[in-house]
Amino acid sequence: MDPIRIAIVGIGKIARDQHVPAIRGNGAFSLAATVSPQDAGLEGVPHHASLDALLAEGPAVDAIALCTPPQVRHALASQAIGRGIHLFLEKPPGATLAEVAALEAEADKAGVSLFAAWHSRFAAGVAPARAWLAERRIDKVSIVWREDVRVWHPGQAWIWEPGGLGVFDPGINALSIVTHILPRPFFLKDATLVLPENRAAPIAADIAFRDTGGAAIHMDLDWRQTGPQSWDIMVETDAGMLKLSQGGAVLHLPGGTEHGEDIEYAGLYRRFAALIRGGRSDVDTAPLRLVADAFLRGKRQTTAAFHD
Amino acid sequence: MDPIRIAIVGIGKIARDQHVPAIRGNGAFSLAATVSPQDAGLEGVPHHASLDALLAEGPAVDAIALCTPPQVRHALASQAIGRGIHLFLEKPPGATLAEVAALEAEADKAGVSLFAAWHSRFAAGVAPARAWLAERRIDKVSIVWREDVRVWHPGQAWIWEPGGLGVFDPGINALSIVTHILPRPFFLKDATLVLPENRAAPIAADIAFRDTGGAAIHMDLDWRQTGPQSWDIMVETDAGMLKLSQGGAVLHLPGGTEHGEDIEYAGLYRRFAALIRGGRSDVDTAPLRLVADAFLRGKRQTTAAFHD
Numbered sequence: 001m002d003p004i005r006i007a008i009v010g011i012g013k014i015a016r017d018q019h020v021p022a023i024r025g026n027g028a029f030s031l032a033a034t035v036s037p038q039d040a041g042l043e044g045v046p047h048h049a050s051l052d053a054l055l056a057e058g059p060a061v062d063a064i065a066l067c068t069p070p071q072v073r074h075a076l077a078s079q080a081i082g083r084g085i086h087l088f089l090e091k092p093p094g095a096t097l098a099e100v101a102a103l104e105a106e107a108d109k110a111g112v113s114l115f116a117a118w119h120s121r122f123a124a125g126v127a128p129a130r131a132w133l134a135e136r137r138i139d140k141v142s143i144v145w146r147e148d149v150r151v152w153h154p155g156q157a158w159i160w161e162p163g164g165l166g167v168f169d170p171g172i173n174a175l176s177i178v179t180h181i182l183p184r185p186f187f188l189k190d191a192t193l194v195l196p197e198n199r200a201a202p203i204a205a206d207i208a209f210r211d212t213g214g215a216a217i218h219m220d221l222d223w224r225q226t227g228p229q230s231w232d233i234m235v236e237t238d239a240g241m242l243k244l245s246q247g248g249a250v251l252h253l254p255g256g257t258e259h260g261e262d263i264e265y266a267g268l269y270r271r272f273a274a275l276i277r278g279g280r281s282d283v284d285t286a287p288l289r290l291v292a293d294a295f296l297r298g299k300r301q302t303t304a305a306f307h308d
Numbered sequence: 309m310d311p312i313r314i315a316i317v318g319i320g321k322i323a324r325d326q327h328v329p330a331i332r333g334n335g336a337f338s339l340a341a342t343v344s345p346q347d348a349g350l351e352g353v354p355h356h357a358s359l360d361a362l363l364a365e366g367p368a369v370d371a372i373a374l375c376t377p378p379q380v381r382h383a384l385a386s387q388a389i390g391r392g393i394h395l396f397l398e399k400p401p402g403a404t405l406a407e408v409a410a411l412e413a414e415a416d417k418a419g420v421s422l423f424a425a426w427h428s429r430f431a432a433g434v435a436p437a438r439a440w441l442a443e444r445r446i447d448k449v450s451i452v453w454r455e456d457v458r459v460w461h462p463g464q465a466w467i468w469e470p471g472g473l474g475v476f477d478p479g480i481n482a483l484s485i486v487t488h489i490l491p492r493p494f495f496l497k498d499a500t501l502v503l504p505e506n507r508a509a510p511i512a513a514d515i516a517f518r519d520t521g522g523a524a525i526h527m528d529l530d531w532r533q534t535g536p537q538s539w540d541i542m543v544e545t546d547a548g549m550l551k552l553s554q555g556g557a558v559l560h561l562p563g564g565t566e567h568g569e570d571i572e573y574a575g576l577y578r579r580f581a582a583l584i585r586g587g588r589s590d591v592d593t594a595p596l597r598l599v600a601d602a603f604l605r606g607k608r609q610t611t612a613a614f615h616d
Binding site: 078098185191200212292293296298299 | 403404405406407471493495496499508594598599600601603605606607608
């Protein structure tokens with residue numbers, strides 16, 4: 001079977017750190033081109049300044065991984081779908097829920113595979129956590145996602161603009177795990193968003209969810225964490241405590257701890273290849289829907305200005 | 309066929325003005341009870357202070373119309389579904405998108421009919437507008453929804469709280485019509501929400517949407533309109549201008565104008581009866597999703613304090 005010729009659109013930090021090695025490490029794909037208006041691309045790989053130029057001048061591609069900021073993603077995605085190109089959407093899949101729903105309908109009509117990728121769902125501890133929790137009674141869940149924005153998002157102005165999500169950019173990773181591992185759906189009861197006085201997106205948030213069985217789910221997001229960083233999910237059950245730490249990579253169960261390797265993007269590209277080969281799509285907007293609900297329903301507090 | 313025994317939960321202005329006459333005017337239903345902690349109910353109709361009391365003491369009901377503010381709706385809805393009771397949700401169907409999705413799954417599992425009602429879709433001009441637009445090229449859409457909040461929502465504090473939607477409470481009526489009559493899906497490109505300095509919800513909003521064919525859709529919402537009120541939707545097409553005015557009641561087409569009677573709630577209850585008899589649900593969250601997108605993505609401006 002010929003490899004899937006894939007282009008990366010949007011060559012930033014996540015593309016270089018994660019997408020390029022994952023594509024090069026997967027025989028189902030060949031990296032055919034890169035697109036970026038600012039960047040020179042990669043040694044030995046055809047490069048264009050725009051998707052228009054790629055589509056006009058080639059090389060031909062079967063698939064695109066879209067890694068641009070969410071605010072400009074829809075038009076590029078729609079253009080690719082219109083050309084019959086399969087699409088991998090880096091998280092979050094769009095700046096709005098309605099545009100993702102529209103893309104899903106367009107992809108369905110065009111017969112291309114659309115993959116709304118949630119990389120944290122492919123962290124090593126997540127699949128075994130989901131399997132273990134499927135049989136349990138859930139009593140209480142605590143999510144603590146505290147990191148230093150200056151380390152992880154240096155100078156990324158778009159992340160502070162409306163539609164950029166602020167601290168929900170990492171927080172949506174936690175939500176992508178929790179929506180995947182808990183056996184019941186859950187929804188927001190109360191939320192407080194904390195915004196720097198000079199920014200349009202929150203730097204911290206405190207959210208109370210409830211699942212349909214009545215279990216309380218608390219989420220603590222903070223981008224002002226210097227020193228040790230926390231990406232932890234604790235689930236209290238009738239069989240004891242499950243803890244996922246390091247963003248899902250390490251799973252602690254009452255019987256012992258499993259340490260996993262970083263396999264997130266390798267897992268994502270295996271999944272994307274399977275979707276394309278199977279003629280299917282995978283577009284779960286539940287994590288983005290919870291974030292939209294937090295903006296819709298949350299109280300807002302103002303805090304000190306933030307400067308990079 | 310026995311009439312469907314229905315209780316109204318939440319006896320406020322909308323219940324008295326609209327639900328009670330629509331139920332009494334439809335032979336498929338009998339008004340079995342009312343529930344409200346504050347209100348004495350209706351002459352000759354059994355009344356309880358809580359849903360718990362109704363379910364414990366009777367009379368038995370087959371269906372409930374839930375007319376409480378959205379912030380407290382989910383728990384009541386879930387309780388009713390758990391008892392096998394069909395459910396009519398006044399708009400908006402919930403305070404969050406995720407809770408409506410959870411209710412939909414619960415209703416499906418329990419085998420009850422869930423109806424997320426959008427009353428403006430049943431205004432007299434809407435069905436013929438939808439039929440006329442199905443064949444047209446859409447060039448441009450303008451939505452102007454300007455009303456005086458002091459007239460239409462006197463002293464309704466919940467509407468200004470987080471989750472109360474503010475000016476999107478009427479604006480979602482416009483969105484329920486436009487999502488229903490336009491032939492293509494659309495999504496938000498840009499939004500500005502204007503909030504009084506002493507309130508948590510917007511008093512005005514300016515929103516630019518785009519449909520998947522590229523047509524611009526502009527929405528102007530304002531709750532500060534004294535004098536003549538506007539609830540108008542203009543659609544420019546290749547066959548001329550369609551205008552829906554008076555909230556959808558009056559349809560202007562290039563060939564002439566159709567004036568309709570107020571049939572919204574009569575239409576809703578005919579639809580609810582058909583859903584129950586047919587064992588189906590109707591839960592379209594597209595209007596609420598567009599509002600959530602506006603809160604997620606919109607810029608915010610502060611304006612003068614608002615006092616009732």
